[in-house]
Amino acid sequence: MTTNIGILVIGNEILDGLVLDTNSQWIINQLKALNFHVIQKTTVRDEIPVIGRALRRLISNGCNLIFTTGGLGPTHDDKTLLGVANAFDLPMGLNDQALEIVTRQYTDLHQRGVIGSAEMTEPRRKMAILPKGANPLDNRVGGAPGVVLDIEGAQIICLPGVPGELMWIFDNQVLQLLKSKVEGAFAEDVIYLPLRDESTLAPIIDDVMRDIPGVYIKSMVKPYGESGIRLWISAGGQSQEEVEEKVNRVANLLVKRCEDQLIND
Amino acid sequence: MTTNIGILVIGNEILDGLVLDTNSQWIINQLKALNFHVIQKTTVRDEIPVIGRALRRLISNGCNLIFTTGGLGPTHDDKTLLGVANAFDLPMGLNDQALEIVTRQYTDLHQRGVIGSAEMTEPRRKMAILPKGANPLDNRVGGAPGVVLDIEGAQIICLPGVPGELMWIFDNQVLQLLKSKVEGAFAEDVIYLPLRDESTLAPIIDDVMRDIPGVYIKSMVKPYGESGIRLWISAGGQSQEEVEEKVNRVANLLVKRCEDQLIND
Numbered sequence: 001m002t003t004n005i006g007i008l009v010i011g012n013e014i015l016d017g018l019v020l021d022t023n024s025q026w027i028i029n030q031l032k033a034l035n036f037h038v039i040q041k042t043t044v045r046d047e048i049p050v051i052g053r054a055l056r057r058l059i060s061n062g063c064n065l066i067f068t069t070g071g072l073g074p075t076h077d078d079k080t081l082l083g084v085a086n087a088f089d090l091p092m093g094l095n096d097q098a099l100e101i102v103t104r105q106y107t108d109l110h111q112r113g114v115i116g117s118a119e120m121t122e123p124r125r126k127m128a129i130l131p132k133g134a135n136p137l138d139n140r141v142g143g144a145p146g147v148v149l150d151i152e153g154a155q156i157i158c159l160p161g162v163p164g165e166l167m168w169i170f171d172n173q174v175l176q177l178l179k180s181k182v183e184g185a186f187a188e189d190v191i192y193l194p195l196r197d198e199s200t201l202a203p204i205i206d207d208v209m210r211d212i213p214g215v216y217i218k219s220m221v222k223p224y225g226e227s228g229i230r231l232w233i234s235a236g237g238q239s240q241e242e243v244e245e246k247v248n249r250v251a252n253l254l255v256k257r258c259e260d261q262l263i264n265d
Numbered sequence: 266m267t268t269n270i271g272i273l274v275i276g277n278e279i280l281d282g283l284v285l286d287t288n289s290q291w292i293i294n295q296l297k298a299l300n301f302h303v304i305q306k307t308t309v310r311d312e313i314p315v316i317g318r319a320l321r322r323l324i325s326n327g328c329n330l331i332f333t334t335g336g337l338g339p340t341h342d343d344k345t346l347l348g349v350a351n352a353f354d355l356p357m358g359l360n361d362q363a364l365e366i367v368t369r370q371y372t373d374l375h376q377r378g379v380i381g382s383a384e385m386t387e388p389r390r391k392m393a394i395l396p397k398g399a400n401p402l403d404n405r406v407g408g409a410p411g412v413v414l415d416i417e418g419a420q421i422i423c424l425p426g427v428p429g430e431l432m433w434i435f436d437n438q439v440l441q442l443l444k445s446k447v448e449g450a451f452a453e454d455v456i457y458l459p460l461r462d463e464s465t466l467a468p469i470i471d472d473v474m475r476d477i478p479g480v481y482i483k484s485m486v487k488p489y490g491e492s493g494i495r496l497w498i499s500a501g502g503q504s505q506e507e508v509e510e511k512v513n514r515v516a517n518l519l520v521k522r523c524e525d526q527l528i529n530d
Contacts, residue, residue, distance in 0.1 A: 013483055015303045017293035018455070018497055021286075028282035038280045040315075041308035046483075050305075057322065074464035075484050076471055106464075115462040123467035142486070143464065162486055190283070197380040199339035199371075199408065202388035206341055218278055218311075219340050221407070221427055232283055 006063030009043040011070040035186040051083025070161030072144040074123035085131040098128035098136035137173040187243040188234040271328030274308040316348025335426030337409040339388035350396040363393035363401035402438040452508040453499040
């Protein structure tokens with residue numbers, strides 16, 4: 001089955017412009033190496049029913065692997081897990097394995113002198129209260145475990161918003177969950193053409209995409225005045241050799257036809 | 266009527282990790298100065314029905330002012346206006362005023378020696394074909410006009426993805442459209458507290474939010490090891506003086522209670 005990925009970014013700080021979301025681009029680029037396709041990204045505020053509805057919407061739009069970022073911490077505005085519970089009508093309960101992670105992390109941080117007390121306070125305990133059926137993902141950078149939940153044919157993976165924690169959990173816990181889902185091959189290339197005008201390029205792209213099917217060409221202009229247009233060529237398929245050959249052929253053809261165009265201009 | 270803003274970011278280059286979307290944060294920060302509230306942001310691929318469905322979804326989620334970014338250019342992958350037409354079942358047609366803008370821009374770029382020919386080719390003409398009822402927004406940086414459409418009680422504003430063009434159209438065309446919608450007052454402050462542990466802060470934030478209602482406090486941790494927690498305090502209301510006073514009061518109270526906490530720790 002094809003893996004269709006959705007990303008749900010959770011946090012008022014993003015929608016109010018205080019923080020630039022760089023987490024999702026990082027996740028997307030890790031997933032690209034596995035040939036996974038992100039079909040939609042949604043960013044919502046810290047509101048439980050809004051988070052719940054956004055999750056259900058991603059599933060109804062065809063996503064069967066959903067990453068959430070943000071909202072796993074100890075404060076009142078961290079509502080992601082309540083949003084997940086809301087989406088699937090699940091009770092919340094203390095998860096022993098999650099509590100072990102939280103306990104170990106605060107003990108460790110205390111022993112290293114980073115925090116004053118290792119006591120299991122209510123705000124810390126909150127991070128071990130998960131929707132029923134969910135499992136924690138170890139976090140050795142911060143206090144909040146990641147969370148994975150398999151439900152209704154989809155897998156939901158909740159990661160903290162702090163980039164260093166998100167990256168550690170992804171690299172050390174999530175990657176091994178994803179390996180069984182990998183299929184097919186993917187290749188891409190980015191080329192720069194010495195044209196200044198995207199409208200001149202449009203018929204050339206159309207011709208090349210017609211001549212070599214199965215390749216996607218995306219053009220991105222720089223502001224006028226700056227030179228060059230960036231072309232991104234990508235292809236998916238069954239064999240790595242085949243898709244790489246196709247992308248190379250398209251890149252060469254685009255360069256050649258643009259040179260012809262410049263000579264004729 | 267409250268203005269509820271939705272942002273629809275359109276482009277495979279974003280969902281495939283090639284480009285980091287900085288446009289929406291820029292737009293959000295411009296809107297914040299007008300006291301406008303962004304309730305949702307969605308990022309979708311360059312597919313007409315997907316764009317159409319995402320627009321309808323933002324409206325059904327309560328957005329009455331929607332910005333789209335990207336997909337207004339001359340190439341095959343620029344599908345935003347077809348997506349808008351799809352959402353509201355509108356026919357597409359050549360818009361004379363848009364054609365004037367496009368013609369003027371290419372004539373000007375040709376005269377300045379930036380492009381080889383000012384001819385009105387099909388790809389250039391495409392940028393003047395708008396959904397019925399839509400009007401163009403002048404663009405003096407690039408070739409593609411912005412587009413504004415009032416429909417079903419909502420206003421849709423389509424901006425190009427090239428940041429310099431988007432910014433020019435926003436500053437010179439969009440701001441005057443928005444001024445009639447401004448209402449209320451807004452204040453915010455960002456403070457840093459010398460704590461390393463967000464879980465210690467959680468009950469303090471809860472207390473302060475209970476003591477001074479109508480203020481939102483969002484805490485953002487840095488990775489453990491780095492010192493300090495960033496707290497963002499914001500409030501909306503009718504009078505500017507009142508909301509600023511409230512935000513100041515909360516900031517002072519948070520600092521004081523954290524100092525008490527550190528002494529007791």
